[in-house]
Amino acid sequence: MIAEHLPALQVVVPLVCAPAIVLVRRLGAAWAIATLASWSALAIAIALALQVAETGPISYAIGSWPPPWGIEYRVDPLSAFVLILVSLVGAIAMPYAKVSIAAELPQEQEYLFFAMYCLCLCGLLGITITGDAFNLFVFLEISSLSTYVLIALGKSRRALAAAYQYLVMGTIGATFYVIGIGLLYLMTGTLNLADMAERLAGVHEVRPQIAAVAFVTVGIGLKLALFPLHQWLPNAYTHAPSVVTAFLAATATKVSIYVLIRFYFSIFRHAEGLREVPFQEFLLGLAILAIVSMSLVALFQDELKRMLAYSSVAQVGYIMLGVSLASPSGLTAATTHLFNHGVTKGALFFLVGLLALRCGSTRLSMLSGIASRMPVTALGIVLAGLSLIGVPGTAGFVTKWYLVRGSMERGSWWLAALIVATSLIALGYVWRFVEVAYLREPGPEAPRKGEPPLWMLGPAGLLVAACFYFGVETSFNVGFVGEAVRLLLRQSGA
Amino acid sequence: MSSDFAIALTLAIPLGGAILIALCHRAPNVREAVTLAAAVALFASALALLPRVLAGERPSLALLEPFPGIAVRFDVEPFGLLFALVASALWIVSTVYSIGYMRSNNEGHQTRFYVCFALALGSTIGVAFAGNLLTLLFFYEALTFATYPLVTHHGDDEARRGGRTYLGVLLLTSTVFLFPAVVWTWLAAGTLDFVPGGILAGKLSRTDATILLALFMLGIGKAALMPFHRWLPAAMVAPTPVSALLHAVAVVKAGVFAVLKVAVFTFGLGASGASFDWLLYLAAFTILAASLVALRSDNLKRRLAYSTVSQLSYIVLSVAVLAPLSVVAAALHIVTHAFGKITLFFAAGAIYTASGKTEVSQLDGIGRRMPWTMAAFAVGALSLIGIPPAAGFLSKWLMFQGAAGAGHWTVLAVLATSTLLNAAYFLPVVYAAFFRRAPQEDATHGEAPWTMVSALTLTAAITIVLPFFSAVPLRLARMLAGAT
Numbered sequence: 001m002i003a004e005h006l007p008a009l010q011v012v013v014p015l016v017c018a019p020a021i022v023l024v025r026r027l028g029a030a031w032a033i034a035t036l037a038s039w040s041a042l043a044i045a046i047a048l049a050l051q052v053a054e055t056g057p058i059s060y061a062i063g064s065w066p067p068p069w070g071i072e073y074r075v076d077p078l079s080a081f082v083l084i085l086v087s088l089v090g091a092i093a094m095p096y097a098k099v100s101i102a103a104e105l106p107q108e109q110e111y112l113f114f115a116m117y118c119l120c121l122c123g124l125l126g127i128t129i130t131g132d133a134f135n136l137f138v139f140l141e142i143s144s145l146s147t148y149v150l151i152a153l154g155k156s157r158r159a160l161a162a163a164y165q166y167l168v169m170g171t172i173g174a175t176f177y178v179i180g181i182g183l184l185y186l187m188t189g190t191l192n193l194a195d196m197a198e199r200l201a202g203v204h205e206v207r208p209q210i211a212a213v214a215f216v217t218v219g220i221g222l223k224l225a226l227f228p229l230h231q232w233l234p235n236a237y238t239h240a241p242s243v244v245t246a247f248l249a250a251t252a253t254k255v256s257i258y259v260l261i262r263f264y265f266s267i268f269r270h271a272e273g274l275r276e277v278p279f280q281e282f283l284l285g286l287a288i289l290a291i292v293s294m295s296l297v298a299l300f301q302d303e304l305k306r307m308l309a310y311s312s313v314a315q316v317g318y319i320m321l322g323v324s325l326a327s328p329s330g331l332t333a334a335t336t337h338l339f340n341h342g343v344t345k346g347a348l349f350f351l352v353g354l355l356a357l358r359c360g361s362t363r364l365s366m367l368s369g370i371a372s373r374m375p376v377t378a379l380g381i382v383l384a385g386l387s388l389i390g391v392p393g394t395a396g397f398v399t400k401w402y403l404v405r406g407s408m409e410r411g412s413w414w415l416a417a418l419i420v421a422t423s424l425i426a427l428g429y430v431w432r433f434v435e436v437a438y439l440r441e442p443g444p445e446a447p448r449k450g451e452p453p454l455w456m457l458g459p460a461g462l463l464v465a466a467c468f469y470f471g472v473e474t475s476f477n478v479g480f481v482g483e484a485v486r487l488l489l490r491q492s493g494a
Numbered sequence: 495m496s497s498d499f500a501i502a503l504t505l506a507i508p509l510g511g512a513i514l515i516a517l518c519h520r521a522p523n524v525r526e527a528v529t530l531a532a533a534v535a536l537f538a539s540a541l542a543l544l545p546r547v548l549a550g551e552r553p554s555l556a557l558l559e560p561f562p563g564i565a566v567r568f569d570v571e572p573f574g575l576l577f578a579l580v581a582s583a584l585w586i587v588s589t590v591y592s593i594g595y596m597r598s599n600n601e602g603h604q605t606r607f608y609v610c611f612a613l614a615l616g617s618t619i620g621v622a623f624a625g626n627l628l629t630l631l632f633f634y635e636a637l638t639f640a641t642y643p644l645v646t647h648h649g650d651d652e653a654r655r656g657g658r659t660y661l662g663v664l665l666l667t668s669t670v671f672l673f674p675a676v677v678w679t680w681l682a683a684g685t686l687d688f689v690p691g692g693i694l695a696g697k698l699s700r701t702d703a704t705i706l707l708a709l710f711m712l713g714i715g716k717a718a719l720m721p722f723h724r725w726l727p728a729a730m731v732a733p734t735p736v737s738a739l740l741h742a743v744a745v746v747k748a749g750v751f752a753v754l755k756v757a758v759f760t761f762g763l764g765a766s767g768a769s770f771d772w773l774l775y776l777a778a779f780t781i782l783a784a785s786l787v788a789l790r791s792d793n794l795k796r797r798l799a800y801s802t803v804s805q806l807s808y809i810v811l812s813v814a815v816l817a818p819l820s821v822v823a824a825a826l827h828i829v830t831h832a833f834g835k836i837t838l839f840f841a842a843g844a845i846y847t848a849s850g851k852t853e854v855s856q857l858d859g860i861g862r863r864m865p866w867t868m869a870a871f872a873v874g875a876l877s878l879i880g881i882p883p884a885a886g887f888l889s890k891w892l893m894f895q896g897a898a899g900a901g902h903w904t905v906l907a908v909l910a911t912s913t914l915l916n917a918a919y920f921l922p923v924v925y926a927a928f929f930r931r932a933p934q935e936d937a938t939h940g941e942a943p944w945t946m947v948s949a950l951t952l953t954a955a956i957t958i959v960l961p962f963f964s965a966v967p968l969r970l971a972r973m974l975a976g977a978t
Contacts, residue, residue: 431658
C-alpha cells in the first residue's frame with residue numbers, strides 16, 4: 001500500500017516537514033524533524049532504486065490523473081541514482097548541521113535553516129523525480145528560492161551580496177528555462193516529458209526547436225554553473241554556512257546536470273533541430289574551457305573554499321565533457337561523476353567547514369601547520385583530495401578511466417591527453433594545502449591541538465571513506481549507472 | 495591454509511602493522527618492536543609461499559571488480575615472489591638500522607615515519623603480486639603517496655622542494671603516460687592480465703605498439719629512465735634509511751620490476767611487434783650520463799643516487815636486448831643491486847650519524863675510525879662494479895653473456911665502459927677512507943650505534959655469500975625467462 005506511493009512520499013515528506021519546523025521553532029525539535037525528513041528520504045530513495053532494479057521504471061500518476069494529462073512522477077535507473085545521491089548527502093549532512101549551525105548562526109535563525117533545508121531537499125528531489133516539464137520548473141524554483149535564503153544565512157555580510165547575485169542569475173536561468181518550455185509546449189501541446197519527446201519527432205519546424213534547446217541549455221546551464229555562466233558559484237560557496245556549501249556542492253549542480261542530460265538524451269532525441277546545430281561540439285568546447293581555465297584559477301586562490309568552488313566549476317566541465325562525448329563510456333563517466341564528485345566535494349567542504357570552525361578562517365595563509373593541530377581533519381582533506389585528483393583506487397579515478405576511455409574510443413588522443421594533464425592541475429591545488437598544512441610551522445594564531453566534535457567529524461569521515469569505497473567497489477556507481485546509461489542511449493537510439 | 499589466504503595475509507601484514515604502529519605512538523619501544531615484528535612476519539609469510547611457487551603452483555587472489563571485466567587481482571608468480579622476498583627481507587634489516595638512525599639523530603615524527611614505511615612496503619608487495627595492469631597501477635601510485643611523507647620528513651624548505659620534484663615527476667609520468675597506456679592496452683587487447691607471451695600479439699600495428707611501449711617505459715617513472723630521473727636525487731633529502739630501503743630497493747625496484755613485468759607479460763618481448771631499439775639506446779645513454787654525473791658529485795648520497803639511476807638502466811637495457819638470458823640477468827640484478835646499494839646507503843647514513851659528514855672529500859682516513867662501516871662500503875662498491883666474489887658480479891656476468899649471445903656489441907661496449915666508470919667513482923672513496931691521512935680535528939668519533947653497524951655488516955655479508963647460495967633466486971629468475 002505504502003510502497004505504491006513511495007514516489008509521491010519522496011517529495012511530500014520533506015515538503016511537509018518544512019512548515020512543521022516553522023511551527024515548532026524549538027531547535028532540538030527542528031533538527032529532529034529535518035533529520036527524520038532526510039533519513040526517510042534516503043530510505044525511500046533506496047527502496048525506489050531497488051524496485052527499479054527489479055521491475056524496471058516506475059510511473060506514478062499524481063492524484064490518479066493519468067499522464068500525459070496529469071503530472072507524472074517517473075523513476076528510472078538514472079533518476080533513482082540521482083535521488084540516492086541527493087538524499088544520501090542530505091542524510092549525512094544532518095548530524096554535521098546540528099553542531100555547525102549552532103556555531104555559525106544566531107539562535108533565532110537556526111530553525112529557519114532547517115526549514116529552508118527541507119524545502120531545498122524537497123525541490124532537488126522533485127526536480128529529479130518529476131516527469132513533467134512545468135512541475136520541474138516549480139521544483140526548480142522551490143529549490144532555488146530556498147537556496148537563496150540558505151546562502152544568505154552565512155555569517156559574513158558578503159553572504160547577502162552572494163545570495164543576491166545568485167538570486168539575479170538564478171532568476172534569469174529560471175526565466176530562460178520557462179521560455180524554452182513555452183516553445184516546446186507551443187510545438188507539442190504537452191508538458192509531459194516522455195510525451196513531449198514522442199511528439200517532437202513529428203515537428204518539422206527547425207527554428208523553434210533550436211531556440212528551445214538554446215533557452216533550456218542556457219537556463220539550466222546557469223543553475224549548473226556551466227562555464228561561462230558560473231560567476232555566482234564561487235561567491236555563493238565561499239560565503240554560505242559550511243554545511244550549506246557542502247550540501248549544495250554535492251547536490252544542487254548535480255541535479256541540474258541531470259536535467260540537462262534528460263533533455264539532451266530523452267526529450268531532444270528525435271528533434272531535427274539538434275542535428276542542425278553542433279550543440280555537442282559547442283558543449284565540448286565549453287567543457288574544455290571550463291576545465292582548463294577554472295583549474296588554473298583554482299590553483300591561485302588563497303581562500304580554500306573559493307579554491308574548491310572554482311574546482312567545482314572545473315569538475316562540472318569534466319561532467320559536461322562526458323556528456324558531449326555522447327557515447328556509452330562518455331555518459332557513464334558523466335553520470336558516475338555526478339556521484340563521485342558529489343561525494344568527494346561534499347567530503348572536502350565538510351572538512352573545510354571544520355577548519356573554519358576551529359581556525360575562524362579558511363585562508364591558506366592562516367592555516368600554516370594546521371596538520372599538527374588538527375591531524376585527523378587535515379588527513380581527511382588530503383585523502384578526499386586524492387579522489388579529486390583521480391588517484392587510482394579512488395572514486396575520482398573511476399571517472400577518469402571512463403573519460404579517457406571515451407576519448408580514446410573516439411580517436412581523440414588530444415582529448416585524453418588534456419584530461420590527464422589537467423588532473424595534474426588538481427594535484428597542484430590539493431598539494432598547496434598539503435604543503436601549507438604539513439610542511440610549515442603553525443603560526444601564533446593557530447588553534448590549540450584538538451579535533452572538532454564527532455558529530456561533525458563523523459559525517460565528513462564517512463564521505464571520505466566513501467571516496468575510497470566507491471573507487472574499488474563500483475557495483476552502484478558503475479554497475480547501476482551502466483544500466484541507466486544503456487537505457488538512456490536506447491531511448492535516444494544512439 | 496589456502497593460497498588465497500596466504501596472499502591476503504602477506505598483503506595484510508604491512509597494513510595491519512601500520513595501524514598497530516600508529517596505535518603505539520606513545521610507547522616508542524613497543525612501536526619499534528611492532529615494526530620489527532611486522533617485518534619479520536612479512537618475510538616469513540612471503541617465504542611460506544616459496545615452496546609452492548617453486549613446485550609450479552601459481553597462487554591467485556581476486557578481490558573486487560572496479561570496472562567490468564577488470565578485477566583487482568593478485569597472482570604470485572616466481573619473479574614477483576623474488577621481488578617480494580628481497581623487499582621484505584631488507585625491510586627487517588632496515589628497520590633495525592632505522593631504529594638506530596632515527597634515535598641517534600633525534601628525528602621528529604617517528605610514528606609517522608614507521609607508519610609510512612609499513613604502508614610503502616605494503617604497496618611494494620602489492621606491486622610484486624599484481625596480477626594485472628590495473629592492480630599494478632593501484633599499488634604503484636599508492637607507493638608514491640606512501641613515500642611522499644618520508645621524503646619530506648624534515649619539513650624544511652629543502653624537503654618541500656625535494657618533495658615537489660619527487661611527486662611532480664612521478665605523478666606526471668604515471669598520470670600522463672602510464673595511465674593512458676593502461677587504458678589503451680585495455681581497448682586494444684580486451685584484457686589487462688599478465689600472461690606469459692604477452693597479450694598484444696597481433697593486436698596493434700608496429701608503430702602503435704612502439705608508441706604504447708614508449709608510453710609504458712616513460713610512464714614508469716620509478717625506473718628513472720632519463721629524462722625522468724630527477725626525482726631520485728631529489729628524494730635524497732629524506733632521512734638515510736628512507737633513501738636506503740625505498741630509493742635503493744622498494745621504489746626504484748618497483749619501477750624496474752614493472753618495466754620487466756610489462757615487457758615480458760604484456761608485450762611478450764618481441765611478440766607484440768614493438769620496436770625495443772630506441773629503449774636500448776635511451777637506457778645506454780642513461781647508464782653513461784648518470785655515471786658521469788655520479789663521478790662529478792661530491793655529495794655522497796647524490797653520488798649513490800646517480801649510481802642508482804645508472805644501475806636501474808642496466809636492467810632496462812637488458813630487457814631491451816630481448817634475449818631470455820638477459821631477462822634472467824635483469825631479474826637477478828634487481829636482487830644483487832638491492833643488497834649492494836642498501837649497504838652503501840647504510841654506510842653513508844652511518845658516516846653521517848657518527849661524524850656528520852656528507853661529502854666525499856671529507857672522508858679521508860675515516861676507514862680507520864669506522865672500519866666496519868667502510869669495509870661494508872667497500873663490499874657494496876665491489877658488488878656494484880661487478881667484481882667477484884661480490885653478488886653484483888653474478889648478474890653482470892649474465893648481462894654480458896646475454897648481450898654477447900644476441901650479438902649486441904653496442905650493449906657490450908656500454909656495459910664495459912660503465913663498469914670502468916663505476917670503478918672510477920667508487921674506488922677513490924674506498925681509497926681515501928683507508929689510505930689517506932685523516933685531518934687532525936676529527937679524532938672524536940668512532941662507529942655509529944651498534945644497530946646501524948650490525949645492519950650494514952649483515953647486508954654486506956649477504957652481498958658476499960649470495961653468489962654461493964644463488965640457486966633459489968636464479969631458479970626464480972629463470973622461471974621468468976621461461977615465460978617468454
